[in-house]
Amino acid sequence: MKTIYSPRHHGHAGNVELVAGAVVPAFEMPSRAEYIRSRVEAVKLGPILAPNEHDIAIAKRVHRADFIDFLPTVWPLWVESGRDGTAMPYTWPTRGLRGDVRPQGIDAQLGYYSFDAGATFVAGTWDAIKSSHDVAITAAGLVKAGERAAFALCRPPGHHAGAAFAGGYCFINNAASAAQWFVDQGAKRVAILDVDYHHGNGTQEIFYRRGDVLVVNLHGDPMVEYPFFLGHADERGEGPGEGFNVNYPMPWGTTWETWSAALEEGCRRVADYAPDVLVVSLGVDTFEKDPISKFRLKTEDYPKIGRRIAQLGLPTLIVMEGGYAVEEIGVNAVGVLTGFEEG
Amino acid sequence: MKTIYSPRHHGHAGNVELVAGAVVPAFEMPSRAEYIRSRVEAVKLGPILAPNEHDIAIAKRVHRADFIDFLPTVWPLWVESGRDGTAMPYTWPTRGLRGDVRPQGIDAQLGYYSFDAGATFVAGTWDAIKSSHDVAITAAGLVKAGERAAFALCRPPGHHAGAAFAGGYCFINNAASAAQWFVDQGAKRVAILDVDYHHGNGTQEIFYRRGDVLVVNLHGDPMVEYPFFLGHADERGEGPGEGFNVNYPMPWGTTWETWSAALEEGCRRVADYAPDVLVVSLGVDTFEKDPISKFRLKTEDYPKIGRRIAQLGLPTLIVMEGGYAVEEIGVNAVGVLTGFEEG
Numbered sequence: 214m215k216t217i218y219s220p221r222h223h224g225h226a227g228n229v230e231l232v233a234g235a236v237v238p239a240f241e242m243p244s245r246a247e248y249i250r251s252r253v254e255a256v257k258l259g260p261i262l263a264p265n266e267h268d269i270a271i272a273k274r275v276h277r278a279d280f281i282d283f284l285p286t287v288w289p290l291w292v293e294s295g296r297d298g299t300a301m302p303y304t305w306p307t308r309g310l311r312g313d314v315r316p317q318g319i320d321a322q323l324g325y326y327s328f329d330a331g332a333t334f335v336a337g338t339w340d341a342i343k344s345s346h347d348v349a350i351t352a353a354g355l356v357k358a359g360e361r362a363a364f365a366l367c368r369p370p371g372h373h374a375g376a377a378f379a380g381g382y383c384f385i386n387n388a389a390s391a392a393q394w395f396v397d398q399g400a401k402r403v404a405i406l407d408v409d410y411h412h413g414n415g416t417q418e419i420f421y422r423r424g425d426v427l428v429v430n431l432h433g434d435p436m437v438e439y440p441f442f443l444g445h446a447d448e449r450g451e452g453p454g455e456g457f458n459v460n461y462p463m464p465w466g467t468t469w470e471t472w473s474a475a476l477e478e479g480c481r482r483v484a485d486y487a488p489d490v491l492v493v494s495l496g497v498d499t500f501e502k503d504p505i506s507k508f509r510l511k512t513e514d515y516p517k518i519g520r521r522i523a524q525l526g527l528p529t530l531i532v533m534e535g536g537y538a539v540e541e542i543g544v545n546a547v548g549v550l551t552g553f554e555e556g
Numbered sequence: 557m558k559t560i561y562s563p564r565h566h567g568h569a570g571n572v573e574l575v576a577g578a579v580v581p582a583f584e585m586p587s588r589a590e591y592i593r594s595r596v597e598a599v600k601l602g603p604i605l606a607p608n609e610h611d612i613a614i615a616k617r618v619h620r621a622d623f624i625d626f627l628p629t630v631w632p633l634w635v636e637s638g639r640d641g642t643a644m645p646y647t648w649p650t651r652g653l654r655g656d657v658r659p660q661g662i663d664a665q666l667g668y669y670s671f672d673a674g675a676t677f678v679a680g681t682w683d684a685i686k687s688s689h690d691v692a693i694t695a696a697g698l699v700k701a702g703e704r705a706a707f708a709l710c711r712p713p714g715h716h717a718g719a720a721f722a723g724g725y726c727f728i729n730n731a732a733s734a735a736q737w738f739v740d741q742g743a744k745r746v747a748i749l750d751v752d753y754h755h756g757n758g759t760q761e762i763f764y765r766r767g768d769v770l771v772v773n774l775h776g777d778p779m780v781e782y783p784f785f786l787g788h789a790d791e792r793g794e795g796p797g798e799g800f801n802v803n804y805p806m807p808w809g810t811t812w813e814t815w816s817a818a819l820e821e822g823c824r825r826v827a828d829y830a831p832d833v834l835v836v837s838l839g840v841d842t843f844e845k846d847p848i849s850k851f852r853l854k855t856e857d858y859p860k861i862g863r864r865i866a867q868l869g870l871p872t873l874i875v876m877e878g879g880y881a882v883e884e885i886g887v888n889a890v891g892v893l894t895g896f897e898e899g
């Protein structure tokens with residue numbers, strides 16, 4: 214399996230985030246991608262290739278154009294306003310407030326275009342976002358060209374990013390944009406299988422009213438787990454999308470036994486849908502030692518995930534999402550990939 | 557004029573807030589109320605009285621009961637979850653996310669019940685919230701009993717708090733609850749005049765569909781000023797409330813000349829409405845030296861505000877809201893009160 218990787222993610226470094234009433238170094242850090250890249254090399258998974266540049270207009274097929282146009286302006290506007298450090302919002306248009314008028318000023322617009330203070334900007338963030346999207350679309354191109362599978366080593370991740378909002382370390386929804394790219398290249402049906410610990414609220418929101426992209430999510434129950442405000446089992450899609458959104462929320466402490474049963478069900482839903490191509494949002498924050506998550510998957514479980522997904526027999530794009538147990542992230546993420554190759 | 561004041565606000569101290577990507581000491585601090593109290597004494601405005609205890613059920617007439625019931629549980633739940641410091645949320649149910657399912661866990665519920673990280677909790681916060689509400693209702697009782705006017709020296713303030721959310725230093729909307737209390741005591745029409753620098757988004761939201769409470773707001777244009785997502789001139793109320801919400805957004809740098817013209821218009825709207833009683837949300841963050849605001853009112857302007865409001869000839873409850881130029885807050889706020897007494 215080929216891996217697409219860009220060193221430009223390194224510019225997105227040194228960010229802080231808001232946790233428990235304090236601003237602390239972000240768990241989403243550059244070493245995550247580097248541990249994965251090293252492991253890809255160590256196990257000789259296959260060649261690691263640089264992405265091609267792709268027109269950012271591709272991302273506007275799933276995101277609102279004004280949101281995408283806003284992203285590269287954040288850091289310059291932040292600096293222009295006399296600030297340094299990490300750019301993040303401090304107030305949001307939640308229910309009872311208006312989401313239909315875009316205010317001026319960088320603080321207000323950061324709030325307008327996000328759902329929390331978790332998608333933060335430093336000088337190199339936009340370049341990393343752009344390169345992460347290039348990684349996804351380049352890897353999608355390999356699959357479109359006939360590869361059985363390809364691995365998009367995206368950083369920053371994407372699945373929390375919605376049509377017009379960032380949040381939870383995510384800016385552009387790489388998996389959603391790649392799924393749309395397959396549709397635009399002629400795919401009649403695309404399935405997205407999100408195995409990250411957290412619900413892919415952005416992916417769900419983007420495709421919620423569409424029947425040509427099936428979205429299946431396995432994740433921590435939003436009643437107790439981030440992002441809290443989406444991901445319940447009763448969210449099944451709307452209008453033409455009715456029945457094409459499938460959520461498997463699971464409790465804290467979930468182990469392989471329960472999790473793999475949900476994976477099995479999810480894979481059957483994907484198989485029944487008979488998509489032309491599968492996009493996997495791969496997070497390994499389901500790992501028992503993940504510092505911000507509460508499932509109990511073990512390192513030995515990750516190859517089994519890959520094997521089960523491979524059994525679907527579909528052209529498969531694997532897009533990197535979360536995972537914060539940094540030292541084990543390479544072994545676990547690449548475990549899925551090697552399992553896939555054996556599957 | 558009598559002042560109602562409770563020392564219990566002191567328990568709401570040492571909070572931090574999120575500003576420009578950092579957590580810093582909150583601008584809303586106990587000395588604010590103390591400078592005002594001292595100035596009330598210095599100018600011999602009148603007696604300073606303690607509030608009576610009032611049933612918190614009064615606040616549930618304008619707030620959702622589950623929101624009010626949540627507030628006293630915050631600090632115990634925060635401590636129970638192993639944290640100290642300042643309790644604040646880190647993610648919110650903004651557009652695209654669900655606001656109809658209340659999640660579990662303190663972080664999630666703080667997000668569910670707020671629109672930013674600006675209404676934060678320490679050990680004494682609930683007691684201060686409760687006493688601030690007691691202050692407002694006790695002062696309202698004086699007006700109901702026949703006093704020409706009364707001053708509710710509330711802290712924390714209230715006008716950003718909506719039916720089911722805190723934010724912007726506000727938890728219970730003291731002015732809104734007092735207005736409702738007047739209605740419940742038999743008032744046919746109540747007017748609220750909010751002269752704080754910031755739009756009283758909570759007050760607007762609470763009464764937006766009601767014709768028995770006129771809400772008039774003078775404030776920094778939300779296109780450039782907090783709370784950014786409400787307070788535009790085209791927000792005129794809905795349904796039975798159509799025409800009973802009036803916003804005067806003004807640009808940064810607004811001086812007395814422009815501001816007083818809006819006050820004049822606002823007072824005429826109040827006069828035309830002919831309410832039984834007037835509630836004034838008094839913020840003095842319109843002051844030229846306010847550290848977080850951008851209007852240019854001078855100390856000499858505040859008595860003129862009081863005089864103009866007094867000319868309405870209405871029974872008047874004055875409720876303290878914002879103002880962060882701490883050393884001048886007493887002179888400016890009490891300037892409005894002495895102006896009122898002369899008016």
Ligand SMILES: [Zn+2]
Nearest residue numbers: 409411498535
């Ligand atoms: Zn995750």
Ligand SMILES: [Zn+2]
Nearest residue numbers: 752754841878
């Ligand atoms: Zn204010």
